[in-house]
Amino acid sequence: MKKLSDIRRFQLYVWLVPAFLLLKLLTDTLNGADDFLVLRGVNVAWLTIYLSVVNYYLLECTLPQFSWKKPVAGIFWVLLYLGIYSFGFYGWRTLGATLHIFTSLGPAVPTGKRIGALTGLGIGSACFFAIVRHIFNHIKLKQTAQQLLIERQQAELNFLKSQTNPHFLFNTLNNIYSLARDKSDLAPESILRLSKMLRYMLYETSGPYIAVEQDLKIIEDYIALEELRYDDSLRINFNHDLEDRKQSLPPLLLMPLVENAFKHGVSESREHPFIDIHLSIKNRRLFFIVKNSTGDEASYPDVRENIGLSNLRRQLELQYTDYQLEVKQEAFVFTAILKINLDTHVQDKVHHHRR
Known part of the structure; x- marks a missing residue:
């Protein structure tokens, strides 16, 4: 039964990751950022890799073990993931630029503002993944109950x-x-x-x-x-x-x-x-x-x-x-x-x- 659950979870992320990538590209295009479309696609793919891994561990590993009866542990995990979605995310972007995978587009932005923007993107991705995951699990649960x-x-x-x-x-x-x-x-x-x-x-x-x-x-x-x-x-x-x-x-x-x-x-x-x-x-x-x-x-x-x-x-x-x-x-x-x-x-x- 656990193996079947793992397969369904894998199927979810197989299409959830590219869906988020396309959603981000579409959002950027609607905001007028239609220049350097190929480079922007590579950038978004690089950032999506990081967010997908982080969101997977958050939704599939951390939250199932979370308990309100342990407030200290809860505060620790909240602070940890805030750091991961902010400084960790900025570090991943910097690593991509160092490896010439990520290309900076547009005018230079102060580091603090850049980290804030990446933090918003990270938390937004977590919300997107969580909502879709909830809908997916609800549908699967109904199908299982019907079966x-x-x-x-x-x-x-x-x-x-x-x-x-x-x-x-x-x-x-x-x-x-x-x-x-x-x-x-x-x-x-x-x-x-x-x-x-x-x-x-x-x-x-x-x-x-x-x-x-x-x-x-x-x-x-x-x-x-x-x-x-x-x-x-x-x-x-x-x-x-x-x-x-x-x-x-x-x-x-x-x-x-x-x-x-x-x-x-x-x-x-x-x-x-x-x-x-x-x-x-x-x-x-x-x-x-x-x-x-x-x-x-x-x-x-x-x-x-x-x-x-x-x-x-x-x-x-x-x-x-x-x-x-x-x-x-x-x-x-x-x-x-x-x-x-x-x-x-x-x-x-x-x-x-x-x-």
Whole structure:
């Protein structure tokens, strides 16, 4: 972590130093000092080298160790840097002139006035470096906090998926167990369908997206697997209207609503059990409605959600910014309506922000 921080600090000064140099040249030009532009550029570069080193040690080494609990040490450092920005800076200028790197331009100026001007320049550079450094660190801090939030939400999303999948498999295995216990001839077919679903869940659902047609196929297999448990009295209607069967969708996002219709719906219905499922995706707007019979006669204003619906609601909250999940219980009928603006997927915004 410290190494990463050092790299970011280096990146800051890589462009901060030339930025200050150009700012000083621009200031001199605006003040009418446009003569000897090349010599003036060399002079400013020579002075910037000194100020950059001093400001680096001030901002990165001295200030982080500064403490108001040690006033004597604080006074010492203040006086030291005042000397560095005044007499030390003047000495650096003199050294450049001695080495014929720095060229005196314009009329001669008394030493005291020269030191005063250099002191002002030095302190001004420290303020410039400090302000830019503060803004840079603030931006990096916000980016780091955002990245940590994204990673935490992704971990939670993965956890929710890990809960949903075993829950879904557990119910399916129970169905197969019932068929095997009754020595039904349908047991081999149900095992074959389950193997297809396992292959899909193991190898196709690891990424953030899947083609909607693949999710439709797994829903159809699940419905066929559930139908094996019921006689001809169960009526199932599953239809869809899709603009593009290849468009992307988070894998198994719709499955909890279908599973809920069987597990907590028709399995408790005594007469005329039914499930109506309709999926529509147009203009990147998803509309999914699942209506099923139940064993509850009375209607309730508040529906108590099971783990599948609760996990789905949290997944939607983590994955989309524009969605609506509505569930309602009426007389012997349970209805779940899901609406999603697929263009508001959070993962898409994260990738766009990174680019």
